[in-house]
Amino acid sequence: MAEPRKSTGKRITAATVRADFNDPVAVVHYARAAHRLGLWASERQLIERAFPDRGARLLELGCGAGRVTLGLWELGYRRLTAIDFAAELVAQALALVTERGVHGVDLFRADATRMPLAAEDDPAARLRCRRVPRFDGALFMFNGLMQIPGRARRRRALREIHRLVAIDAPLLFTTHDRDDSREERLLWKLEARRWARGQQDPRLVDFGDRYFEDEAGRTFMHLPTRDEILEDLAATGWRSEYDIMRRHVARESAAVRDFSDECRFWLARALPE
Numbered sequence: 001m002a003e004p005r006k007s008t009g010k011r012i013t014a015a016t017v018r019a020d021f022n023d024p025v026a027v028v029h030y031a032r033a034a035h036r037l038g039l040w041a042s043e044r045q046l047i048e049r050a051f052p053d054r055g056a057r058l059l060e061l062g063c064g065a066g067r068v069t070l071g072l073w074e075l076g077y078r079r080l081t082a083i084d085f086a087a088e089l090v091a092q093a094l095a096l097v098t099e100r101g102v103h104g105v106d107l108f109r110a111d112a113t114r115m116p117l118a119a120e121d122d123p124a125a126r127l128r129c130r131r132v133p134r135f136d137g138a139l140f141m142f143n144g145l146m147q148i149p150g151r152a153r154r155r156r157a158l159r160e161i162h163r164l165v166a167i168d169a170p171l172l173f174t175t176h177d178r179d180d181s182r183e184e185r186l187l188w189k190l191e192a193r194r195w196a197r198g199q200q201d202p203r204l205v206d207f208g209d210r211y212f213e214d215e216a217g218r219t220f221m222h223l224p225t226r227d228e229i230l231e232d233l234a235a236t237g238w239r240s241e242y243d244i245m246r247r248h249v250a251r252e253s254a255a256v257r258d259f260s261d262e263c264r265f266w267l268a269r270a271l272p273e
């Protein structure tokens with residue numbers, strides 16, 4: 001067996017991902033989508049199904065430049081809190097909602113793994129936290145949860161969201177699925193061999209990670225299996241209600257398919273603590 005390659009690149013951290021999202025290339029990419037693209041047809045359908053009450057108090061994580069935030073507002077949701085850990089994207093989202101005359105959205109910079117909020121009815125709430133009534137639902141759209149490096153940190157984000165929502169509240173999010181196609185299964189088989197020999201990209205954290213560069217800038221993404229997400233949900237207080245590949249929800253426009261790959265939607269519900 002070949003010797004493991006000596007590590008040359010630095011391991012990807014949350015700081016790497018945040019810097020990549022604050023990079024002007026990424027900021028322009030996501031701001032353009034927020035201004036021009038709006039919600040995908042599949043997102044619209046699943047949001048309306050998951051949150052039938054327009055008066056629901058919703059928490060959107062990884063809001064980026066506000067594409068989904070504005071979409072939620074346009075669908076009639078008015079009690080919105082939106083966060084992202086990339087300051088440049090939050091600035092874009094704030095500019096967009098102001099430009100479109102959206103009022104009352106609580107939009108600020110925060111890390112999903114360390115939310116600066118405490119649920120009002122949580123006796124263990126940290127004093128330094130801003131207290132909020134428990135949210136009726138949460139969203140982490142367009143794979144933002146999978147852009148958190150390290151499985152333990154992704155689970156921490158799921159626990160943080162769970163801490164802030166009411167029992168039975170829905171969480172809608174998306175991931176890739178590395179078992180979805182035959183081609184992907186073959187590619188991941190080859191990648192597994194590289195990991196077994198210690199010859200994977202030394203910047204990666206877990207098997208299933210990718211770090212690449214395209215028109216959206218540099219992107220870190222963890223591509224999970226379906227079983228992995230089911231385990232993560234079960235370990236963090238969530239019950240999976242359904243999951244479905246995007247192509248089975250709606251046929252997306254060419255513009256949406258240009259902006260985003262196929263993904264799996266997940267709807268989970270918060271179990272009692």
Ligand SMILES: C[S@@+](CC[C@H](N)C(=O)[O-])C[C@H]1O[C@@H](n2cnc3c(N)ncnc32)[C@H](O)[C@@H]1O
Nearest residue numbers: 021062063064067084085086111112142144147
């Ligand atoms: C693919 S972008 C999607 C942005 C936006 N929701 C959209 O659909 O256009 C993922 C977003 O998740 C954010 N994100 C990643 N990790 C995060 C974390 N730990 N806390 C908060 N936001 C995070 C990124 O800054 C980025 O804006």
